Amino acid sequence: MSGHRVAAITSRLLHQFRRDRRTLALLFVAPIVILGLLGYLIRGSASAPNVGVANQDQGTLGATIASSLEHSSKISATAISVSDGNARLKDGSLVAYIVFPTDFSQRAIQGAIAPEVHLEGSQPGSQAPVLQALQDALASLAAASPSAIRFQPKVTYLYGGPDFDQLDYFGAAFIGLIVFFLVFVITIVSFLRERSQGTLERLMASPLRRGEIVVGYMLGFTVIALVQAAEVLVFSLAVLKVHNQGNVLLIFGLEALMAISAVNLGVFLSMFARTEFQAVQFIPLVIVPQVLLSGILFPVSTEPKPLQYLSDVLPLTYAVNGLRDIMVKGADLTWSSLQLDVGVVAGFCVLVIVAGIATLRRRIA
């Protein structure tokens, strides 16, 4: 292995990036767009679902709950009359309406709190806030009228906290996924371009060793990937304020491992594609199943059993789990679960480096 020749490849790649503005934009603007969009989608949802409230209660409890519903930030509640309810669900102006029947207070005192909840039902996502708002209102009622009912759950959090939201959960995984995905796409395409423009033939007809080509590529792209990883991390923590309990350097280290494996996976898989078009076809094959099964969207423990086995062999599963453990739970390297995660990602990294070198054939046939 000659350091001089490796450096020639690495510095050539960096020169090429300097000229290729569009690819640079993809690498450094795309993550901000994706993460920014994700953050806005999850945190910026100002449009609380419209809920009608019809209070027919002859006692006072119905009115108390109705007013606390109107103050809820989870829904946007307006008073309606019962007879309009179904019509307004149908025309789509309400996703639900809640009725407090005439005997609501009376039955509540006897121990049965029985509001009627009518849901539109076709959009599962919008009914959760309705039920949540109602629960909050009932809890506040219990607190407000100590004579009636006692409902005072004491909630403590092992991890996260009352402000922990979806973005904190997804953000941790996305930090790794974005770096992995973009670096993979760029490496596989640029390595393939080397093949299609004939320069690989020239490299092969030079004293360059296969390992030198792979290592040169790895270093060049790793430099770019590390800058990107740092950018993603800073944006997530400083701008999006994604919950982080752990050591930033540890997050960066795991991101870097993912970037290095993405580079080498790209080099390795480029051997199995003849054109850039074929290379792009690896995305649905290699990336999408990992996104679905690595626990980014659905926790692995809730998957059907056979799929769990599959998830257990995907490297991204461990990367995602590790990043979440660090950021959400504040894990450090003394945790055995994090040791496993980092170990698997590092092992995968070595595996694809070796596979890349082994499959880069100097001679055709």
Add this chain to the structure above:
Amino acid sequence: MSEAFAVDVDNVAKSFGTLRALDGITLRVRPGEIYGLLGPNGAGKTTLIRAIVGLVAPDSGIVTVLGRRMPDLDILGRVGYMTQQAALYPDLSVEENLHFFAAISGADGNVTEVLKTVELEQRRNSVVATLSGGMRQRCSLACALVHRPRLLLLDEPTVGVDPQLRVQFWDHFREMAAAGTTILVSSHVMDEAERCQRLGLIRFGKLLGEGTPNEVRAAAGTNNLEEAFLKLSGRASE
């Protein structure tokens, strides 16, 4: 450094599936000569050159380059290889391409000198993508020369090159050969064949005839090299 042949191809065969690209070919190029490899499209010229440089593993036979049995990575630092299509990095400048190819061959490179040779000094900072076809071809040649190779393999170097530039290319080749560089050049253009010291006619992966242009003409009993070539290759297909 005084091996008898710069290139020694001994009874080399190579098949791709059912296609016999090289059919037991034997060919020797002497140090410092310009050897022309002639043959129609698909005759096996490119496969032979790729076998010489170690990119094709022969099914049988032995390739020796500058005294070393191929494949041998280190000897490739003394070999310049110009592919049929200009294989360059389009988003790098002319000079950056040259520096890169010099560096991977382990040479400091005579960048300024080769830029002068191919007359691209004015465009040294131009990005390759902005060059004309002929300039790219010149840049590609420069990349094959930049590490001062002792053996130069040129696969149809003048395809798509205008006649004036072709004359310039051949002037360079002659100068280099005079300075001791061995040149193996493939072509299917007959007026180029005239400029080689020796010719090898290949077809169907076999060497049909070999000699100086005059010898080839004499062997075919004609004054015209093109006719000679057609006659000789016609004989083989009978």
